[in-house]
Amino acid sequence: MKLLTHNLLSSHVRGVGPRGFPLRLEATEVRVIPVEFNPDFVARMIPKVEWAALLEAADHLRLAEVPKGPTQGYEQDETFLRKMHHVLLEVEVVEGTLQCPESGRVFPITRGIPNMLLNEEETET
Amino acid sequence: MACRGRRPEHGGPPELFYDQNEARKYMRNSRMIDVQTKMTGRALELLDLPDEKPCFLLDIGCGTGLSGDYLSDEGHYWVGIDISLAMLDAALDRKAQGDLLLGDMGQGIPFKPGSFDGCISISAVQWLCNANKKSDIPAKRLYCFFSSLYSVLVRGARAVLQLYPENSEQLELITTQAIRAGFTGGVVVDYPNSAKAKKFYLCLFSGPSTFLPKGLNEIKEEEEAKESTFTNKSQAVPSIISQPCLRHRVPYRIARSGVVRKMKTREWVLEKKERRRRQGKEVRPDTQYTGRKRKPYF
Numbered sequence: 001m002k003l004l005t006h007n008l009l010s011s012h013v014r015g016v017g018p019r020g021f022p023l024r025l026e027a028t029e030v031r032v033i034p035v036e037f038n039p040d041f042v043a044r045m046i047p048k049v050e051w052a053a054l055l056e057a058a059d060h061l062r063l064a065e066v067p068k069g070p071t072q073g074y075e076q077d078e079t080f081l082r083k084m085h086h087v088l089l090e091v092e093v094v095e096g097t098l099q100c101p102e103s104g105r106v107f108p109i110t111r112g113i114p115n116m117l118l119n120e121e122e123t124e125t
Numbered sequence: 126m127a128c129r130g131r132r133p134e135h136g137g138p139p140e141l142f143y144d145q146n147e148a149r150k151y152m153r154n155s156r157m158i159d160v161q162t163k164m165t166g167r168a169l170e171l172l173d174l175p176d177e178k179p180c181f182l183l184d185i186g187c188g189t190g191l192s193g194d195y196l197s198d199e200g201h202y203w204v205g206i207d208i209s210l211a212m213l214d215a216a217l218d219r220k221a222q223g224d225l226l227l228g229d230m231g232q233g234i235p236f237k238p239g240s241f242d243g244c245i246s247i248s249a250v251q252w253l254c255n256a257n258k259k260s261d262i263p264a265k266r267l268y269c270f271f272s273s274l275y276s277v278l279v280r281g282a283r284a285v286l287q288l289y290p291e292n293s294e295q296l297e298l299i300t301t302q303a304i305r306a307g308f309t310g311g312v313v314v315d316y317p318n319s320a321k322a323k324k325f326y327l328c329l330f331s332g333p334s335t336f337l338p339k340g341l342n343e344i345k346e347e348e349e350a351k352e353s354t355f356t357n358k359s360q361a362v363p364s365i366i367s368q369p370c371l372r373h374r375v376p377y378r379i380a381r382s383g384v385v386r387k388m389k390t391r392e393w394v395l396e397k398k399e400r401r402r403r404q405g406k407e408v409r410p411d412t413q414y415t416g417r418k419r420k421p422y423f
Contacts, residue, residue, distance in 0.1 A: 004202075005226075008236050008240040009235055009236060009237075010235055012232060012233040020235075021237055040179055041181075048239070048240065089202075111217060112224075113217070118232050123233075
């Protein structure tokens, strides 16, 4: 699971709503996988990034060199975009957990795949 | 994939149907791969994403990542959700480039509002119509799916869902819930007269109402094979230009082919208008004046 995905994931446990974001990330195994740099894509995703959640997740993964926020004119700032590219797309959580901040429910991550299946009591239906 | 006699949804839940054996078929059976790939291409065409811009897409029922690979090849980034661990494991083996989630679409899409620029789904949504647990109510699951999908899409984004509805009641159940969730749009049917080639694409718009694209139609039996090859922007006008991968604007095409006169002919204009109709854009009707020679000052 990439950090970009984590930054957009929100718990869908019944009754939780917007308070289900962000999921608390803990990782026991992390991998760095090179991904081709596409500045257009990174620049387009920057406005969607929730910085507090990103910084907290990066902190839990003990990542260095994470920008604290978008710089002025970030669309042309290649250094900034490359750093964000690395943080958002190249860091993969292989084993770990995601925890819903409101309900406390834990979603395990195995082989890089978060298990978001809810049981009957937890679903809206 | 549904076999002709029995529908897989009647045999049990998808997470059991899509086991390792089924996953292997998706990896090995070239006809299966071919059909899935073509449907993905058509879905992407109907999604009508902005030209040359990498988008962030959602793939519902991503399975082994066949459709996802297509999205990656087009330069997009994607997240896939599937209910079958066996299929997702196969996707990992195939080194699918999108992020994968194990999840049930009927429980909702667990993302923040406005996360995705678009959504596709190939051969998955019909599974929501059959209750597998005693507590399942298909209409509720469908509504939960559509309402959360509506939320996670950027305003104005589209969702194109290729599916195999069992009958018209099922299709109506699905579309009713989609409309309740706030979507506009409709069903595009390709090759409605062919039992084998007929495909349903539920095209949903999350913004203001847009023109619904025309379904594809076969013209003659011998042309059927050609027709089922979808067009994309790079296969622009095959009858005029023989070079395949021309994704460039008109002036460059002229320079490449060196055939200046063939551009802007009436034939070319009509083909282009037909292409835009297939993409669902609003196009003026063809008249005797279409593509006529204009006075020099034009």
